[in-house]
Structure formats: C-alpha cells, structure tokens
Amino acid sequence: MPTTSVPTAEIRDVLHRDLLALADLPDDGEPVDQLAHALQAATLAVADGAGPVLVAAALLHDVGRLAHVAAALPGAPHERAGAVYVTRHVGAEAGWLVGAHVMAKRALVATDPGYRATLSPTSVRTLAEQGGPAADAELARFLRHPRAGNAMRVRRWDDLAKDPAARTLTPEQALDAALGQRPC
Numbered sequence: 464m465p466t467t468s469v470p471t472a473e474i475r476d477v478l479h480r481d482l483l484a485l486a487d488l489p490d491d492g493e494p495v496d497q498l499a500h501a502l503q504a505a506t507l508a509v510a511d512g513a514g515p516v517l518v519a520a521a522l523l524h525d526v527g528r529l530a531h532v533a534a535a536l537p538g539a540p541h542e543r544a545g546a547v548y549v550t551r552h553v554g555a556e557a558g559w560l561v562g563a564h565v566m567a568k569r570a571l572v573a574t575d576p577g578y579r580a581t582l583s584p585t586s587v588r589t590l591a592e593q594g595g596p597a598a599d600a601e602l603a604r605f606l607r608h609p610r611a612g613n614a615m616r617v618r619r620w621d622d623l624a625k626d627p628a629a630r631t632l633t634p635e636q637a638l639d640a641a642l643g644q645r646p647c
C-alpha cells in the first residue's frame with residue numbers, strides 16, 4: 464500500500480465533514496473543543512515546516528473519538544480506531560502516526576524529565592489509563608521504529624494545541640495542507 468495517495472474529492476468531503484463534526488464532541492476538561500484542538504495541532508505542524516503526512520496526522524490524530532469512527536473498531540482505544548480511519552482515507556504513514564500518538568506520549572514521559580510538566584491535567588489523568596510511562600521493552604521497540612521521531616513531533620503539537628486564544632488555519636486550509644493541495 465502506498466504511504467501517500469491523491470485524495471479524491473469524495474474523500475476530501477468525508478474528511479471535511481468529520482473534521483467539522485469534532486466540534487460536537489465533549490471537551491473532556493480541556494479549554495478548547497476537539498475541532499479547535501485539531502486545527503491548532505495542524506497549524507503548529509505547518510508552522511514547524513512539516514509536510515502533508517505530518518500535518519494530516521496532527522489534524523486527524525483524535526478523529527477516533529468520533530462515534531462512527533470508534534464503532535469501526537469496537538472496544539479499541541481512540542488512537543487505534545483513528546489509525547484505521549486515517550490509513551484508509553489518507554495513507555498508511557499518517558495512519559501509523561495517529562496510532563502512535565499515545566505511545567509517543569508514554570515514551571516522552573519515560574525519556575524527557577521535563578515533559579510531564581507540559582501536559583494538561585486531563586492528559587496527566589489519561590496517562591495512567593493509557594499505561595503510564597513506557598516500560599523498557601516497549602520503549603525500546605517504539606524508539607527503534609523509523610517514524611518514532613515523527614510520532615513524538617506530532618505528540619508535542621498535540622500537547623501544545625490547547626490554547627483558547629490561538630489563531631489557526633481554517634478547516635479548509637488545514638485540509639489543503641494535510642492533503643498536499645494548493646488552497647482553493
């Protein structure tokens with residue numbers, strides 16, 4: 464399977480619809496809704512010079528929280544459901560990054576002494592539910608992956624994307640960047 468593909472207009476429409484639907488999700492204690500969170504993460508990725516795959520992963524990293532996306536993988540955590548969705552609609556590389564964004568958090572907690580202090584209270588709470596800091600064997604396995612560094616980049620944009628005053632790309636601009644398209 465190719466890691467990137469040219470999206471059809473239909474796929475872009477699906478992504479656009481589901482991106483906007485993130486605004487209807489509960490904020491789970493964070494100061495921004497899930498659409499603002501997604502747009503901020505994508506905006507940070509673009510500002511950091513990231514290419515389309517990383518922007519797509521940043522933009523869609525929490526899409527697995529949508530009920531219809533979660534329903535495709537019953538009982539799975541949101542990053543696994545999101546990975547399936549993003550792999551199908553964007554490509555395997557972006558999908559892998561989405562699936563790795565929780566493991567990247569656990570790896571960063573285990574390797575960066577200052578990282579935990581950057582997490583929101585909600586993210587600290589969910590860390591325990593997600594398994595806590597990565598243990599030695601799983602940490603080593605993750606860090607050996609050639610895309611682990613990119614997964615941690617996505618994770619840091621995710622962590623920063625909770626500023627109620629941040630200015631962001633519009634959903635359409637973010638999708639353009641994520642899909643490697645020129646703004647229309």
Ligand SMILES: [Fe+2]
Nearest residue numbers: 500524525621
């Ligand atoms: Fe997130």
